[in-house]
Amino acid sequence: MSVNSHLTNLASTLILSEEEKSSITTSINTLSLRLTLYFSTTVTSHFQFGSSTRGTILPRKADSHSDIDYMVVFNTSDGQRKPQTYLDRLRRFVEARYSTSEICQSHPTIVLSLNHINFELVPAIYNYGYQIPSPASYWLEWTSTDPSGNNKLLQDKNKDNSYQIKSLVRLIKYWNVRKGYPFTAFSLEQHIVNQSFWGCSTLKDYFYEFWSGFNCTYATAQYIKNMVENAKNHVRKAKEYEYTNMPVNAELEIKKIVPSL
Structure with missing residues (x-):
């Protein structure tokens, strides 16, 4: 084994199984039909978006909070x-059509918990582009979003980087889950999309380069800074072990960041 083989094997396990994909597809088809029947013309469109459409969603075995974003x-x-008016409408819909499921509001979404996956129903309006409710900390009520644009950015980045980017995203999201979600999954994806990976070819190269270029802001909580620095230290040690021809020790260091699932 080696660092690259460990990362490659792990990344291959951090994808949805065919069974999970089938269950999710069935649930989405049911949700789509129920939304159309319930809302009729009061809703202009509804669709799946987010990490599940970008191929970076983690399976439930890796992230018990994994969910499907649905606008x-x-x-x-x-x-x-x-x-809040639209959130209330979505809540009433879910209560009427999914009475036995767990429902809660997690601003700015309505969370519908099914046996195999969670759905985050996101209310939106269209005003020269899609707008969704802003996080509670924002002073604006609505914030713009571009689901198709975000997907294209990641797809292009993945294609231009030997198709290693999606695997890298899943690995870093897995680390984030294990650390208790110190960062939002979307912010990590954005960082990776915007980061340069010159000279990288293997997944190991991309993994090392990510940690080299990933830094916290001044305002980041110290305990999160410590998590990031700890990961960086393991990468530095792994590189030292590789330099002295000790691949097993290098792999052990990387497994301290992202252990086998």
Whole structure:
């Protein structure tokens, strides 16, 4: 074994199984039909988006909080309402059509928990682009989002980097899960999409380069800074072991960051 083989093997396990994909597809088809019947013309469109459409979602065995993002775009021809109004409408829909499932609001979404996956139903409006409720900490009620644009950026980045980027994203998201979600999954994806990976060819190269270029901000909590620095130290030790022809020790250092699943 080696660092690269460990990372490659691990990344291959951090994908949805065919059974999971089938169950999710069935649930999405059911959700789509129920939304259409319930809302009729008060909703202009609804669709799956997020990491599950980008191929970077983690399976439940790696992330018990793994979920499917699903956008519900409301018709505003009779006037635009506040985000909470649309969240309340989604809650009533879920309570009416999924009465036995666990339901909660996790601003700015309604979380629908099914046996095999969670759905995060995101209310949206269309105003020269899609807008979704802003996080509670924002002063604006709505924030713009571009689901198809985000997907294309990741797809292009993946294609331009020997198709290693999606594997790298899943590895880093796995580390994030194990550390208790110190970063949002989307922010990690954005960092990777915007990071340069000159000279990288193997997944190991990309993994090492990620940690070399990943830094916390001044405002980041110290305990999170410590987590990041700890990972960087393991990478540095792994490189030292590789330099002195000790691949087993190098692999052990990397397994301290992302152990086998």
